[in-house]
Amino acid sequence: SQQGEEDPQALSIQEGENATMNCSYKTSINNLQWYRQNSGRGLVHLILIRSNEREKHSGRLRVTLDTSKKSSSLLITASRAADTASYFCATGLYNFNKFYFGSGTKLNVKP
Amino acid sequence: EAQVTQNPRYLITVTGKKLTVTCSQNMNHEYMSWYRQDPGLGLRQIYYSMNVEVTDKGDVPEGYKVSRKEKRNFPLILESPSPNQTSLYFCASSFRGTGATNEKLFFGSGTQLSVL
Numbered sequence: 001s002q003q004g005e006e007d008p009q010a011l012s013i014q015e016g017e018n019a020t021m022n023c024s025y026k027t028s029i030n031n032l033q034w035y036r037q038n039s040g041r042g043l044v045h046l047i048l049i050r051s052n053e054r055e056k057h058s059g060r061l062r063v064t065l066d067t068s069k070k071s072s073s074l075l076i077t078a079s080r081a082a083d084t085a086s087y088f089c090a091t092g093l094y095n096f097n098k099f100y101f102g103s104g105t106k107l108n109v110k111p
Numbered sequence: 112e113a114q115v116t117q118n119p120r121y122l123i124t125v126t127g128k129k130l131t132v133t134c135s136q137n138m139n140h141e142y143m144s145w146y147r148q149d150p151g152l153g154l155r156q157i158y159y160s161m162n163v164e165v166t167d168k169g170d171v172p173e174g175y176k177v178s179r180k181e182k183r184n185f186p187l188i189l190e191s192p193s194p195n196q197t198s199l200y201f202c203a204s205s206f207r208g209t210g211a212t213n214e215k216l217f218f219g220s221g222t223q224l225s226v227l
Binding site for chain 2: 031033035040041042043044045048088090092097098099100101102103104
């Protein structure tokens, strides 16, 4: 399977702490994206990092990509209760027209 | 407002009774796709479409059909639903699919299907 795998499966932290989620994948990619899902609702795109980029920031989000290790991490700084959600990585494969999703990290931010 | 609209939000049916889940996008996207989400398995792609009249299988196409007669619509058809198709279904679209470097997916709100 070319599916990404997130780690950990679940994460519980206090408000204000940082949350780090990791994603590993198996094949060469065009880009890697992170999505957020609130409680069974549709996924919302957070950030995209291209295969030739190593780090990207967006507000309180920081994404890194290590193509040699086929891994990515998502850091949410100064977490808030409203960040409670499931987070998924997705890999886009050029010429395959498919996006592959991992099984997600469930983040719980306690107020 | 740019959006992907899925209907219905919830659907309960019985084994063998044909059903259709509709999906429509208003962003003039070429690429549309269906996913199912099951606990512990993440999202798995069922079918996708690169443009009108162009569809292809994803990773779990068995028991499903799709059509793309118009650019904005991409219905998912279950001709003879079975209990193992009980799942949360999502429609998604993007401008051109993964062929472009910066493509991202826009998702519908989901359809929770229960097949009894």
